[in-house]
Amino acid sequence: MNIILLGPPGAGKGTQAKFLEDTFKIIQLSTGDMLRAAVKSGSELGKQAKEIMEAGKLVPDDLVINLISERIDQPDAKNGYILDGFPRTVPQAEALDTMLSQKGQKLDHVIEMKVVDDVLVERICGRYSCAKCGAGYHDSFQKPKVAGVCDGCGGTEFKRRADDNAETVKTRLAQYHAQTAPILPYYQGKGILKSVDGMADIAVVTRQLEAVLRA
Ligand code: ADP
Ligand code: ADP
Numbered sequence: 743m744n745i746i747l748l749g750p751p752g753a754g755k756g757t758q759a760k761f762l763e764d765t766f767k768i769i770q771l772s773t774g775d776m777l778r779a780a781v782k783s784g785s786e787l788g789k790q791a792k793e794i795m796e797a798g799k800l801v802p803d804d805l806v807i808n809l810i811s812e813r814i815d816q817p818d819a820k821n822g823y824i825l826d827g828f829p830r831t832v833p834q835a836e837a838l839d840t841m842l843s844q845k846g847q848k849l850d851h852v853i854e855m856k857v858v859d860d861v862l863v864e865r866i867c868g869r870y871s872c873a874k875c876g877a878g879y880h881d882s883f884q885k886p887k888v889a890g891v892c893d894g895c896g897g898t899e900f901k902r903r904a905d906d907n908a909e910t911v912k913t914r915l916a917q918y919h920a921q922t923a924p925i926l927p928y929y930q931g932k933g934i935l936k937s938v939d940g941m942a943d944i945a946v947v948t949r950q951l952e953a954v955l956r957a
């Protein structure tokens with residue numbers, strides 16, 4: 743099963759992808775995570791992407807298209823994948839279609855996670871993750887069971903993203919509305935778009951997603 747989780751920054755795509763990975767035995771492919779890894783490694787791609795990401799703008803289409811195309815050829819993606827943060831522009835969505843038909847694959851579901859902008863700002867500004875295993879948390883909405891200790895791995899170091907600040911968030915939301923939201927009618931036209939209420943509690947959103955994917 744190959745799916746896209748579509749939604750603005752902070753909608754809960756990464757959080758939900760982690761649950762769906764286990765339930766459906768498919769892997770999360772986050773272009774944001776891949777790009778952050780490239781920035782950290784100092785690769786040529788990372789150098790090209792760093793400033794653009796820090797400013798909250800989108801990196802050029804061809805860079806992310808190549809990244810995804812290579813990634814879905816890896817053996818661990820064979821069972822299926824959850825695209826998180828890709829496609830983000832109509833040209834990326836079109837390139838994905840071409841790429842998948844060349845690889846003999848298809849999309850099974852595109853699910854929009856709907857959340858209003860004010861809530862997104864709150865979610866993004868409170869977001870942090872475990873430095874060791876990457877598990878995601880939130881200052882108010884998703885705290886570790888024991889304060890300061892990661893539920894998943896017991897790690898005690900946490901990190902915040904350079905672009906998760908009130909100022910950059912505005913740019914990222916503007917980019918979403920201008921560049922990414924036009925993808926919605928694209929998939930609606932193909933009849934594979936569904937949506938869930940991303941404003942609900944994390945566990946409720948998970949149940950909604952599972953219902954869509956099992957239907
Ligand atoms: P995205 O991957 O779409 O950018 P995340 O999954 O990283 O979003 O979620 C953004 C932040 O909001 C995280 O700190 C996460 O813990 C929190 N969060 C995710 N889903 C919900 C929800 N349904 N209700 C409240 N907070 C949430
Ligand atoms: P979020 O879900 O919080 O918006 P991501 O981790 O998906 O964050 O993306 C972080 C940044 O990485 C984006 O603001 C953008 O600069 C870059 N990026 C990620 N995916 C794409 C993509 N498909 N196209 C262009 N830029 C991307």
Ligand code: ZN
Pocket residue numbers: 872873874875876877892893894895896897
């Ligand atoms: Zn951890």
